[in-house]
Amino acid sequence: MIPYGRQNINQADIEAVVNVLKSDFLTQGPVIPQFEKAVANYCGVKYTYAVNSATSGLHIACIALGLQEGDIVWTSPISFVASANCAKYCGATVDFVDIDPITYNMSVNNLREKLLKADKEGKLPKIVIPVHLAGQSCDMEPIWKLSREYGFKIIEDASHAIGGSYKSSKVGSCEFSDITIFSFHPVKIITTGEGGMVCTNNVEVANKLYRLRSHGITRDSTEMTHQPDGQWYYQQIELGYNYRMTDLQAALGMSQLNRLDEFVVKRHGIYNRYKEIFKDVSIKLPELEPYAFASLHLYIVRIENNIAGSNRKGIFEKLRANGILANIHYIPIYSQPYYQQFGYNRNDFPESENYYKEAISLPIYPDLSDSELDYIKETIIRPLGHQTLF
Secondary structure, three states: OEEOOOOOOOHHHHHHHHHHHOOOOOEOOOHHHHHHHHHHHHHOOOEEEEEOOHHHHHHHHHHHOOOOOOOEEEEOOOOOOHHHHHHHHOOOEEEEOOEOOOOOOEOHHHHHHHHHHHHHHOOOOOEEEOEOHHHOOOOHHHHHHHHHHHOOEEEEEOOOOOOOEEOOEEOOOOOOOOEEEEEOOOOOOOOOOOOEEEEEOOHHHHHHHHHHOEOOEEOOHHHOOOOOOOOOOOEEOOOOOEOEOEHHHHHHHHHHHOOHHHHHHHHHHHHHHHHHHOOOOOOEOOOOOOOEEOOOOOEEEEOOOOEOOEOHHHHHHHHHHOOEEOEOOOOOHHHOHHHHOOOOOHHHOHHHHHHHHHEEEEOOOOOOOHHHHHHHHHHHHOOOOOOOOO
16 A cells, blocks of 8 residues: 555654653643754744644634734635635635646735735735645745735745745745744654644744643733732633644654655655656656745646546546555635635636646655555556456
8 A cells, every 4th residue: 555645753753752751741841842943943933833733823823913803814725724724713704816837836926916906806815825735835935025015914834845945945934924834744744643833933923822822821921911929820811722732742743853854855856756757658747946945745746638548537546446545635625515605716716627627646755665656657557457467
């Protein structure tokens, strides 16, 4: 069985978790701030806060930027539903910006055109959430310039993209955004089992994020309504959530972070191997833009023509039938039953519609072998009905 993604756990990872199990703290101990600091140093950002999922991170990021009922958020339709759900949790309206036909990320041109129209109609977004699909950064600098012109905030959904770079900065530096979110789900670049990280350079936003992930509670006397009653004292000063990460998860994350660059290098090796073995096959392969160094969380190809008598659906089913757990990333969010009630018009998103008809995510993870890659290719090009005799 070949999954589309898989975690890589070694003995050092296991020992890191066991050390926490033997310690005095399983959660809310010293390892969490160590992990946060390590990610901050890696990305070149001032403040990082570990959370129990990227979804939680997106939610509190929206709240920290003041999102509320009646506000508008724009994001990419080609993403997991969490990229839009975080705005709905706050009572906001969600709309989508169609994707670029090359990168499958939010199109800067489409964003610009949509902003011009929204400005005339008085319907500008409060927050825009670009999604770094497959680990390749969106073109963030022009998006940032548009945010200065039209007055919206930016949350980078970098769930796929830790280990990647945009121009001269690491994804997560928040050079061209207000907040960046990472995911540490097992199929991502590094894992904490479940978990995520919220990054920002804004101290006021950082303080709010810190409180929101832990019930809205502060132990900082400068944030309290009166002097503390004693060293034990705390105050809940706003409505927050239990979105905290455990020390067990943070220990795994710290250990995994030591191999992050190694994982990304291996993913690039697999990317290049796919490019080599598919050079004579009529599949549209992913392209990497020169402004970004992708972490390559996903390897998305597009089936534009019949291959060996199969269309996209046929190839997907053939891969699955042969033990290759290909996947589709993603079904356009606006087409989900929950979102259909809000009246989106599919014709407004032609690139997303075309993408969804053709896209398949093939396996990519550090331990994927050359023989497995060859098997994936042979399965795709093998004609329907072909049987191998032994």
